Amino acid sequence: MNKNVSLYSIVGLILWLNGTFSPRNRTENFLQMPVQAQLISETKSIKPGTKFCVAVRLVMDEGWHTYWKNPGDSGLPTSIEWTLPEGFIADDIQWPFPQLFETSDIIGFGYESEVCLLTDIEAPSGLKTGSVVRLSASVEWLACREECVPGRSELTIELPVKERSPEPDARWAGYFASTRKNLPAVSSQWEISAALKRNKISIQVLPTGIFDRKMTDIVFFPEQERLVEYSEPQTIQKIDDGYSIEIQRSNAAAKIPSRLKGVLYTPQGWDTSAELRALLVDVSLDNNL
Amino acid sequence: MKRTILTSVFILFGFFTALAFAANQMEAEIGKAAPDFTLPDSNGKSHALSDYKGKVVVLEWLNHGCPFVKKHYGSGNMQALQKAYAEKGVIWFSVISSAPGKQGYCTPEQANEITKDKNAAPSAVLLDPEGSVGKLYGAKTTPHMFIISKEGALVYNGGIDDIRSTDVEDVAKAKNYVRIALDELLAGKEVTEKTSQPYGCSVKYKD
Numbered sequence: 001m002n003k004n005v006s007l008y009s010i011v012g013l014i015l016w017l018n019g020t021f022s023p024r025n026r027t028e029n030f031l032q033m034p035v036q037a038q039l040i041s042e043t044k045s046i047k048p049g050t051k052f053c054v055a056v057r058l059v060m061d062e063g064w065h066t067y068w069k070n071p072g073d074s075g076l077p078t079s080i081e082w083t084l085p086e087g088f089i090a091d092d093i094q095w096p097f098p099q100l101f102e103t104s105d106i107i108g109f110g111y112e113s114e115v116c117l118l119t120d121i122e123a124p125s126g127l128k129t130g131s132v133v134r135l136s137a138s139v140e141w142l143a144c145r146e147e148c149v150p151g152r153s154e155l156t157i158e159l160p161v162k163e164r165s166p167e168p169d170a171r172w173a174g175y176f177a178s179t180r181k182n183l184p185a186v187s188s189q190w191e192i193s194a195a196l197k198r199n200k201i202s203i204q205v206l207p208t209g210i211f212d213r214k215m216t217d218i219v220f221f222p223e224q225e226r227l228v229e230y231s232e233p234q235t236i237q238k239i240d241d242g243y244s245i246e247i248q249r250s251n252a253a254a255k256i257p258s259r260l261k262g263v264l265y266t267p268q269g270w271d272t273s274a275e276l277r278a279l280l281v282d283v284s285l286d287n288n289l
Numbered sequence: 290m291k292r293t294i295l296t297s298v299f300i301l302f303g304f305f306t307a308l309a310f311a312a313n314q315m316e317a318e319i320g321k322a323a324p325d326f327t328l329p330d331s332n333g334k335s336h337a338l339s340d341y342k343g344k345v346v347v348l349e350w351l352n353h354g355c356p357f358v359k360k361h362y363g364s365g366n367m368q369a370l371q372k373a374y375a376e377k378g379v380i381w382f383s384v385i386s387s388a389p390g391k392q393g394y395c396t397p398e399q400a401n402e403i404t405k406d407k408n409a410a411p412s413a414v415l416l417d418p419e420g421s422v423g424k425l426y427g428a429k430t431t432p433h434m435f436i437i438s439k440e441g442a443l444v445y446n447g448g449i450d451d452i453r454s455t456d457v458e459d460v461a462k463a464k465n466y467v468r469i470a471l472d473e474l475l476a477g478k479e480v481t482e483k484t485s486q487p488y489g490c491s492v493k494y495k496d
Binding site: 148 | 392454490
């Protein structure tokens with residue numbers, strides 16, 4: 001009898017351990033975290049009635065990437081859902097230009113190693129100085145290497161409300177500065193136009209003044225989905241003083257939009273100091289069909 | 290002499306245009322004849338698309354390791370669609386284009402095992418380790434859904450629904466494009482939304 005009881009308890013103990021430490025639980029909860037997320041603020045405090053900038057910083061393990069707002073053929077854009085005190089308004093994510101990932105003709109647009117997703121938040125003017133404000137972000141991403149793993153993180157920071165102008169937080173200043181260099185921007189030095197020509201979309205980018213650096217490498221990252229074929233090579237031609245970029249339209253093309261949106265990237269830089277690598281494209285798409 | 294060269298240039302040009310046209314014809318395009326193919330299933334039986342003229346055929350690109358596929362099998366969504374439309378005479382092929390050694394690749398035995406384990410009910414699981422049928426249709430993601438009409442025309446190419454996530458809870462809230470298209474087809478109507486953005490993991494083709 002006694003022997004039986006102990007046998008039962010051993011079997012019971014084994015079953016219990018199995019349930020608690022089953023490999024399934026373990027992998028789902030602990031092992032598969034190729035991305036670490038962090039919420040950082042550019043300034044050490046908030047001033048009532050002003051905008052301040054925060055960032056979700058994603059640090060990816062080697063070989064893993066997360067996605068841009070248009071993820072490409074597969075993948076999922078990272079999303080941030082804010083929970084803010086009353087009166088606070090968060091803007092959209094400011095996405096740095098992405099890089100291109102290719103495996104067997106399937107194209108992804110995203111980031112490897114690390115990325116900061118900047119967001120401006122406006123504090124209400126009636127905010128009481130001396131109080132502390134709590135900002136929460138629910139962040140979801142898809143990380144892919146060969147395989148893909150979805151991730152989610154609930155992030156929070158607390159910032160004091162002060163009347164004086166906020167001081168930058170020295171710990172993060174470098175991240176904000178380097179990320180801003182990678183944000184697509186409009187340049188008065190370039191004029192962009194786009195037209196639909198049969199089954200191609202043609203983008204022209206012409207200098208407004210004299211620009212004598214020769215670009216050898218230009219890539220258009222489309223913001224809109226199902227407009228162009230990502231895996232088709234983009235044809236770059238020198239025209240007059242500028243360039244034309246031709247891209248094959250998508251087979252599964254959605255309705256033709258009236259504007260073309262995206263990013264024109266060159267590692268050589270669009271400005272004289274070669275710092276502006278990504279031009280913001282938001283131009284009317286002329287239909288020459 | 291000049292004329293002969295010119296003529297041959299024209300002939301050559303015509304030849305290449307014809308070739309390009311033929312190549313274009315072979316690709317999957319909405320409203321056109323769906324490209325024919327022959328693939329073995331997980332029981333060793335060979336299926337040609339042309340064998341199923343007169344039936345509505347669904348092609349579902351599958352990789353059970355992919356979190357987007359897990360969303361639709363974990364919620365029972367995919368199995369429910371397979372069963373509901375099998376009863377209405379729809380042929381449903383789950384196609385695995387993962388190459389050997391890549392995520393989602395299955396030997397015939399593994400494919401049968403996982404189909405049973407997931408309680409899935411496709412007409413057959415087709416094995417495409419070379420990726421040739423996947424490439425022919427331009428399958429980019431798992432899942433990526435195609436629907437072929439009784440007449441053999443490609444009538445839908447896109448995602449399974451309109452909420453791009455890996456979250457099981459989104460299944461009930463989403464607009465299921467495949468269900469809508471199949472209902473329209475079976476009612477003898479034209480499919481209204483013929484394309485949508487497919488979402489998921491990339492198909493793990495051979496390098």
